[in-house]
Amino acid sequence: MSRDFVMVDNIPVAIEGEKNLLSLIRKAGIELPTFCYHSELSVYGACRMCMVENKWGGMEAACSTPPKAGMVIYTNTPKLRRYRKMILELLLSNHCRDCTTCEKNGECKLQELAERFGIKRVRFQNTADQPKLDDSSPCIVRDTNKCILCGDCVRMCNEVQNVGAIDFMSRGAKMTVSTAFHIPLAESNCVGCGQCAAVCPTGAIVVKKETDQVWAALNDKKTKVVVQIAPAVRVGLGGKLGQKAGEDLMGKIVAALKRMGADEVYDTATGADLTVMEEANEFIERLESGENLPLFTSCCPAWIQYVEKKHPELLPNVSTCRSPMEMFGSVLKEENKHSRRKTVVVAIMPCTAKKFEAAREEFKENGVPYIDYVLTTQELIQMIKESGIYFSELESEAIDMPFGDKSGAGVIFGVTGGVTEAVIRRLAEDKSSAELRSIAFNGVRGMQGLKETTVQYGERELKIAIVSGLQNAEDLIQRMKSGETHYDFVEVMACPGGCVCGAGQPITDAEGKKKRGAGLYAADKMCSIKRSEENPVVMSLYSDLLKGRVHKLLHVDYQKGNR
Amino acid sequence: MESVCDVIQLDKILEKYQYDPGSIIAILQDTQEVYHYLPRCVFPYYSSKLGISEAQIFSIATFYENFSLEPKGKYVIKVCDGTACHVRKSMAILEQLRSELGLSPSKKTTDDLLFTVETVSCLGACGLAPTLTVNDKVMGMMSPDKVKELLTGLKEGTIDA
Numbered sequence: 001m002s003r004d005f006v007m008v009d010n011i012p013v014a015i016e017g018e019k020n021l022l023s024l025i026r027k028a029g030i031e032l033p034t035f036c037y038h039s040e041l042s043v044y045g046a047c048r049m050c051m052v053e054n055k056w057g058g059m060e061a062a063c064s065t066p067p068k069a070g071m072v073i074y075t076n077t078p079k080l081r082r083y084r085k086m087i088l089e090l091l092l093s094n095h096c097r098d099c100t101t102c103e104k105n106g107e108c109k110l111q112e113l114a115e116r117f118g119i120k121r122v123r124f125q126n127t128a129d130q131p132k133l134d135d136s137s138p139c140i141v142r143d144t145n146k147c148i149l150c151g152d153c154v155r156m157c158n159e160v161q162n163v164g165a166i167d168f169m170s171r172g173a174k175m176t177v178s179t180a181f182h183i184p185l186a187e188s189n190c191v192g193c194g195q196c197a198a199v200c201p202t203g204a205i206v207v208k209k210e211t212d213q214v215w216a217a218l219n220d221k222k223t224k225v226v227v228q229i230a231p232a233v234r235v236g237l238g239g240k241l242g243q244k245a246g247e248d249l250m251g252k253i254v255a256a257l258k259r260m261g262a263d264e265v266y267d268t269a270t271g272a273d274l275t276v277m278e279e280a281n282e283f284i285e286r287l288e289s290g291e292n293l294p295l296f297t298s299c300c301p302a303w304i305q306y307v308e309k310k311h312p313e314l315l316p317n318v319s320t321c322r323s324p325m326e327m328f329g330s331v332l333k334e335e336n337k338h339s340r341r342k343t344v345v346v347a348i349m350p351c352t353a354k355k356f357e358a359a360r361e362e363f364k365e366n367g368v369p370y371i372d373y374v375l376t377t378q379e380l381i382q383m384i385k386e387s388g389i390y391f392s393e394l395e396s397e398a399i400d401m402p403f404g405d406k407s408g409a410g411v412i413f414g415v416t417g418g419v420t421e422a423v424i425r426r427l428a429e430d431k432s433s434a435e436l437r438s439i440a441f442n443g444v445r446g447m448q449g450l451k452e453t454t455v456q457y458g459e460r461e462l463k464i465a466i467v468s469g470l471q472n473a474e475d476l477i478q479r480m481k482s483g484e485t486h487y488d489f490v491e492v493m494a495c496p497g498g499c500v501c502g503a504g505q506p507i508t509d510a511e512g513k514k515k516r517g518a519g520l521y522a523a524d525k526m527c528s529i530k531r532s533e534e535n536p537v538v539m540s541l542y543s544d545l546l547k548g549r550v551h552k553l554l555h556v557d558y559q560k561g562n563r
Numbered sequence: 564m565e566s567v568c569d570v571i572q573l574d575k576i577l578e579k580y581q582y583d584p585g586s587i588i589a590i591l592q593d594t595q596e597v598y599h600y601l602p603r604c605v606f607p608y609y610s611s612k613l614g615i616s617e618a619q620i621f622s623i624a625t626f627y628e629n630f631s632l633e634p635k636g637k638y639v640i641k642v643c644d645g646t647a648c649h650v651r652k653s654m655a656i657l658e659q660l661r662s663e664l665g666l667s668p669s670k671k672t673t674d675d676l677l678f679t680v681e682t683v684s685c686l687g688a689c690g691l692a693p694t695l696t697v698n699d700k701v702m703g704m705m706s707p708d709k710v711k712e713l714l715t716g717l718k719e720g721t722i723d724a
Contacts (some may be wrong), residue, residue, distance in 0.1 A: 164616025170625045180606060189616070531652035 006070035008435035009076065012093050015069065021062035022050050033084065033113050035201050037063045039510070040496070041159055044151050045521035047088055049113070053077045085117050093124035095202075096145045102203040103141075108523045109201030109505065110148060110246030134182030138359050139352035139504075140205055143175050147204035153177060153196035160496060162341075162471040163306070165190035177204075177425035189309050192350030193470070193494040194503025207352050207504060210373045211383055217344045217373070218261035224341040226332050229258050230268040230325065232350035232414030232499035235519035236377040240506045241384065241391040246515025248523045252395020253348075256384050260268050261518060264400045268347065269410030271328025274541070275299065276409055276532035278321045278554050279419075280426040283489060285458070292316045294480070294487040297419050299323045301357035302494035304558060307471050320555045324413060325354060328371035329552045331403075334545055344372045348380050350414065353494065362556050371552070376504025405537045408524030415517040416445040416468040416498030417451060420491045424455055424464075425531045436530060445521070448516060450476065460487045469496035568604040572597060577612055584613040587623055591630060599639070600631040636672045636679035638717055642695045645685030653693040657682060659707035663714055677718070697722075 005012040006021070016022040019041065025032050035047035037415045045064040052062045055072040057079075074080070091110060099105050134142040151168065154177060158164050165188045169178045169249065176302050179188040197205040217223050229446040234253060239245035243252075254265045283295050298304060298319040307314050322330070325347050336343035351374075357363065375383070384391055398404065412418035428435055443453040444464075447470040455462045457535045465471045465487045473492045479485045495501045500516035508516075529535050546553060580586035582677055587609070592694045601624055607626075610617040624630045646687045660666070660680050664673050672679040688694045691703025702713065716722030 158616065158619070164618050167616065167618040167622035168626075169622055178618075180621035181603065188618070 006067050006069070007072040009074055015067045018067055018449045021052060021060070021065045021067050021071075021073065024067045025052070025062055025073075025075055032062055032075060033116070034063065035109060035113075035148060036152060036200055038156075039150060041199070043150065043157040044155065047085055047148075047150050048192065051080060051083060053080055054169050055271075059083070064109035072539060076187075081117070084113075085119060088114050088117055088119050088121050089124065091148050092122045095128045096143070097122075097126070097127050100349060102146070103206040103209070104146075104203035108203060124366065131133055134185050135208065136186035137190060137208070138186070138355045139190075139208060140185070140194050140197050141178075141206050141208050142185060143203060144178070145204075145537065146202045148202055149175060149177065150201060151177070152199040152201065154196045154204055157197050160469050160471055161191070161195055162474045162493065163189060163191055163193070166196065188487045191302040191305035191309065191470070191494065192353035192356045196282040196503075197352065197493060197506055198501075198503040207378055208355060209374050209379055209382075210355070210375060210539070211379050211386075214346055214373050214379075214383070217346070217551065222341055224263045224339060224343045225261065225346060226266070226343060227262045227348060228263045228266045228268045228325065228328050228332065229253055229257075229348045230350055230414060230499065231272065231411045231418075231445065231523075232502060232505065232516065232522060233348050233377045233380065233456055233499060234518040234523065235414070236323060236502075236505040237391075238515075239508065239512060240381050243392060245508070245512050246517075248519050248526075250523070252394045253380070253389060253398040254399055255392060255394045256387070256389050258397060259389055259394075260383065260387050261347075266328070266332070266403045267399050267406045268324050268328055268349075269406035269413065270403050270537055271324035271326075271331070272299075272410035272419075273407050273532035273535045273538045274327045274331070274554060275321050275413075275419075276422045276426050277542075278550070279319050280423050282319055282321065283423065283427075287457070287462075287488065288547055294490045295319055296540075297320060297491045298558075299419055299557075300353070300493050300499075301351070302353035302472065303355070303492045304528070305353065306473070306494065308438070308558065310474075314477070315559045317558070318555060318558065322363070322554055322556045323354075324348065324410070325374075326357065326370060326556070327405075328555050329358075329363070330365075331541065331545060333365070333368075333370050333452060334553060335402075345370065346373045346375060347371045348375045348377065349506045350499045351495075352376060352503045354504075358420075362558065378504055378506060381506065381539075386508065399448065402538050402540075405529065405535050406527065407529040407532050407535045408527035409530060409532045411523050411527060412520050415501040415520045416447065416493050416496075417466045417491065417500065418520070420444050420464055420466050420489070420492075422532060423489070426533060427455065427457055431531070440521075447510075447517060464489045464491075466491045468493040468498050468501075470494050474494075568602055568608060570608070573605060573608055577609075582612060587615065587620060588627075591620075591624060595630060596687045599635040600633055602634075603632075614640055624706065633672065636677050638677060638697050639679045639681065640697050641681050641686075643684075643686045643688070643693065644682045645689065645692075646721060647689035648685075648693040650694045653695075653705075655707050656693055656705050656710055657697065659710045660714075663710065669708040678714075 005016040008025055013028040016310055033049040036044045041065050045061045050062040051059045053074045098109055128145055154167055157166050164176050167181055169176050197207055217225050234248050234250040235246050237286050238247040257265050286292055287294055296318045298321050329345050332345050355374045358369055358374045363370050407424035424439050443451055449469045451466040453464050467476050497513050501513045576590055580590050585699050595601055606617045606620050609620055644653050666680050686694055688701055693705050694703045695705055
């Protein structure tokens with residue numbers, strides 16, 4: 001059988017269905033530089049960094065050229081090196097060059113490529129404007145001064161998330177990425193998912209930081225700091241602090257937080273167990289009444305904002321359950337109500353939209369939020385670095401009492417399909433481990449954007465859909481509206497892949513995301529409690545703190561605002 | 564200066580293009596024909612009807628020089644600054660217009676919304692240089708002195724355009 005080859009730097013490389021030369025060249029072990037290429041986004045071909053030379057001395061952008069048999073290309077010629085250096089110099093000529101004070105310092109693609117191509121001097125006068133920060137959003141901060149117009153954020157916002165809050169404005173030298181009428185992001189239709197920040201190669205879009213406020217609370221002796229850590233965070237730190245990507249680092253995180261001065265550390269998975277209980281009840285109620293089906297999950301705050309801004313008519317279908325973070329937040333505040341010290345609840349999340357959620361009026365009592373600060377995984381890493389703790393040498397510590405138990409069902413909330421699997425575990429009458437395994441292989445697992453499964457509940461066969469990525473959610477909504485399809489239960493996570501791929505997590509590639517998901521399923525295996533209803537903490541909460549107050553503490557009505 | 568959009572008018576335009584998001588440029592052109600600029604209220608309306616984001620429509624409206632987001636005057640005067648007009652001192656005409664009306668390169672429309680003064684690259688009427696147009700009516704062989712007469716005539720209604 002003959003195969004088709006492309007000669008890359010005099011080495012034959014087989015064409016195996018690659019969409020473009022770029023992936024073929026990278027397969028051959030050559031890291032072509034790019035700013036504007038992301039495999040999950042459409043090809044834009046704007047940055048021109050991935051140019052290659054053909055045998056006639058012509059230049060082609062590898063990202064937008066399909067491989068053809070017999071092609072002869074070169075990736076590292078004097079002409080190309082000169083060309084790439086020139087692009088970098090020109091980009092730097094109107095770019096803020098204060099790398100040391102940039103949020104993206106050390107993780108900036110522009111900085112990395114400037115270093116890689118040995119840019120030691122920029123021959124052009126710096127024409128950068130004064131910075132115009134848009135810090136109106138509680139989730140992200142935009143600095144147009146650091147934008148290189150690669151358009152990654154624009155395509156992410158439009159294509160993957162179907163939000164379209166930002167686009168290119170004006171043209172030529174005046175071109176910027178902005179909102180319609182340049183309104184502050186907080187007033188736009190942005191849902192706060194932060195995926196734009198996750199693909200931004202420079203510091204033009206970054207996560208809003210709250211580390212100073214948290215340090216202040218940690219150092220204040222009169223304040224009791226209670227921390228809850230989301231499931232996805234434990235598998236997000238690896239690869240950053242000298243640990244393996246996707247490794248469950250919960251024990252070390254607890255130890256680090258204790259060293260930094262946290263008084264109590266809990267696992268948001270415990271909050272997730274409460275969510276499973278409430279959401280399963282709600283689902284059963286709706287199945288019996290037949291009203292407001294399908295039931296959409298409500299854990300994801302970016303999804304909630306998407307519904308509010310784009311599909312307010314679907315709000316009655318969204319579960320009234322608060323997110324695990326908010327459920328646990330109100331429980332923690334209630335528990336500490338009579339404490340002599342002021343209690344500050346800090347939530348460590350893989351998510352930028354959680355910052356918005358924490359600031360919502362619905363989640364405040366007498367003006368005081370249930371969650372005082374939300375830190376992203378990125379910020380946690382920053383704090384650990386700042387504290388000087390040798391993370392890899394930390395001895396793991398257990399989470400605190402009285403909320404020291406969680407179920408595996410709560411832990412898998414952090415990955416797409418996890419909420420559904422947890423709810424199915426609760427609904428299934430068969431509580432054997434064989435049944436647990438069959439649920440896991442029922443189509444709920446995997447990183448695909450749309451998964452479908454059916455579950456037997458009594459006489460009924462329930463149709464369930466799991467979507468991640470808001471464009472996938474939109475497609476599903478449209479298919480349901482047209483009557484093409486019908487579901488009883490729909491899990492929606494705004495970030496493709498679920499919370500493990502949240503914008504608050506350190507940036508990683510597809511492989512890294514998969515490892516994080518696998519890390520959570522491994523953590524589930526290590527949990528002696530598999531189902532939320534078996535968690536003794538949940539049981540005691542229902543018979544004590546939550547008695548008669550389930551609705552007040554665990555539910556929310558987004559339609560009416562404050563309850 | 565926000566005019567209330569006439570939904571019936573906008574629907575008529577959308578109807579003409581069968582609500583095709585791909586025709587957004589033509590839709591915006593027709594809209595500008597009606598209002599002489601693109602009022603802010605058309606953006607959310609078209610966004611909801613065409614299923615494209617407001618930011619994307621705004622992106623298109625700011626990409627093309629021809630679209631205006633600012634209201635324009637009753638009389639839009641475009642002074643030709645093509646090569647032929649330029650060498651025949653069209654800039655003096657432009658300056659005369661601006662000083663008479665208190666306008667500048669950044670302020671193109673008078674506060675009473677009567678006049679808008681712009682430049683245009685070539686009107687293709689080089690034989691009449693220097694030329695200008697008032698609402699697409701061509702006025703040839705202009706001079707700074709004739710500008711005064713033109714403005715007075717337009718104000719008093721003795722010249723129609």
